[in-house]
Each structure stands twice: as C-alpha cells, then as structure tokens.
Amino acid sequence: MSPAAGAPRLLPAGDRAWLLEAPDDAGARRAPRFARELTEDPPTGVEDVLPAARTVLVTLRPGADASAVAREVLRRWASPPAADEAAFAASADVVTVPVRYDGEDLADVAALLGTSPEDVVAQHTGTTWECAFVGFAPGFGYLRSPDGRLNVPRRAQSRTAVPAGAVALADGYSAVYPRRSPGGWQVIGTTAAVLWDVDAEPPALLRPGTGVRFVREEDA
Known part of the structure; x- marks a missing residue:
C-alpha cells in the first residue's frame, strides 16, 4: 500500500501477513508500543504481532479480510500514541x-x-x-x-x-x-x-x- 507523507509503509508478507515499516526514527521508537497495543487489543482477524527494529509483522488468521486489517492498522497508527515518553517512564x-x-x-x-x-x-x-x-x-x-x-x-x-x-x-x-x-x-x-x-x-x-x-x- 502506498503511504501518505509521514505514514508507515504496509507491505504484504506472504499470503496472510502485513509488514508495517516505520517511516522515520520517531516511528521506530513508537513501533514496540504500537505492537503491544495491537497485541492487547488485536483488530478482528489478527493472529499475532511481532515487532523488530523498525517494523511490526502483523499475521492474520486464515480467512481474515486482509484489506480490512490493513485499513484498521493504519487507522490506529494515525491516532495519537497512547502514551508519550513521560507517561511511559512513569x-x-x-x-x-x-x-x-x-x-x-x-x-x-x-x-x-x-x-x-x-x-x-x-x-x-x-x-x-x-x-x-x-x-x-x-x-x-x-x-x-x-x-x-x-x-x-x-x-x-x-x-x-x-x-x-x-x-x-x-x-x-x-x-x-x-x-x-x-x-x-x-x-x-x-x-x-x-x-x-x-x-x-x-x-x-x-x-x-x-x-x-x-x-x-x-x-x-
């Protein structure tokens, strides 16, 4: 999927996974917390979430609507982070x-x-x-x-x-x-x-x- 400016890239990974690629260093710092948010409240159809240095692998359940999952993942990324650095540290x-x-x-x-x-x-x-x-x-x-x-x-x-x-x-x-x-x-x-x-x-x-x-x- 083509990203807007400042948005992550969402790349297909096999036939039932998406790889979210952080757009910049700030996005890379946010990625682990975003992965945890997806794990604790997974979008419908998501089976597993695995973060790495600059990416988050989102694996879908068999038969899940891949396009719907992609839209929801990008919608959540576009929302304000759940916690800033100060809130996280506390x-x-x-x-x-x-x-x-x-x-x-x-x-x-x-x-x-x-x-x-x-x-x-x-x-x-x-x-x-x-x-x-x-x-x-x-x-x-x-x-x-x-x-x-x-x-x-x-x-x-x-x-x-x-x-x-x-x-x-x-x-x-x-x-x-x-x-x-x-x-x-x-x-x-x-x-x-x-x-x-x-x-x-x-x-x-x-x-x-x-x-x-x-x-x-x-x-x-």
Whole structure:
C-alpha cells in the first residue's frame, strides 16, 4: 500500500501477513508500543504481532479480510500514541534490574564516549529504557533509550562466551544476556535478574514495550 507523507509503509508478507515499516526514527521508537497495543487489543482477524527494529509483522488468521486489517492498522497508527515518553517512564509496566557495574568493558566504553566510567553508569541508570524487540536468544531484549544515549560499537573481537546476566551495550542498544553464549557486545556490568524462565508465565521478563530501569545493586 502506498503511504501518505509521514505514514508507515504496509507491505504484504506472504499470503496472510502485513509488514508495517516505520517511516522515520520517531516511528521506530513508537513501533514496540504500537505492537503491544495491537497485541492487547488485536483488530478482528489478527493472529499475532511481532515487532523488530523498525517494523511490526502483523499475521492474520486464515480467512481474515486482509484489506480490512490493513485499513484498521493504519487507522490506529494515525491516532495519537497512547502514551508519550513521560507517561511511559512513569507507567507501572517498568521492570527494575539491579546491576553490579563491574563489566570488563566499562573503561573502554567510557573511553569511546570521551567520559568517565562513573558517568557511563550515571547515564545507564538515569533513564527508562524500552524493550524494542526480542531476538538473538530467548529473553534477549534489545533495549532502546529515548535519547539514544550510550551509543557505542560492538567489540572488535567477539567473546566465545559471555556469562548469563551480563549487562551490555552495542549499536545504540543495551541488553542483558539471558544465558551463557558467544557475543560481541560491550559488557559494563552483571545482574542476578532472571531474564528467561520456562516455568514462569510469561517466561520472558522483558517483552516489546516493557520499560526497564537499571539501578546500582547497592541502591536496589
């Protein structure tokens, strides 16, 4: 479907799905919350909603009216967002993650940003991050800050094993490794928080649209 100026593109994905593509950076920041709104109040005919970095995949039920779903998705996008940044940060759906800032890469991150390790910690704990999408491993949430702070590249050399609970930064995101795995993100700390538990409901601590506040472990 051809978008109007400032509107997202809605592209067919297979025979019963639409891929909503955010029109700009502001739209990309809105996408996870929009996906959550669609999940909690799905339009008639919608089976599943899956956000990514700049897109939202809307899967239809068999026999659904694809055109009607497309119109409703675009109508909802054109409506004012349910919450602005301030309201989101103050909402109840914010997970607190205590962190011990003892990461091997903390000093390197500070050097990359031209600041001190203490300032990196202050910036990391001084905002409400938002889970934009989940990928890489079950429970691995890509967390985005509203002001794009602490944007550093991945390590030049990936590690063969990053421990579970490692708190890291890369490419404008922060994340917590839910399990031991290879990885190239810059590790700035560790947490005992459980990000993925198959016996929990839901099993993932973080879902797209969830807010995250990092706090120093001694302040928790």
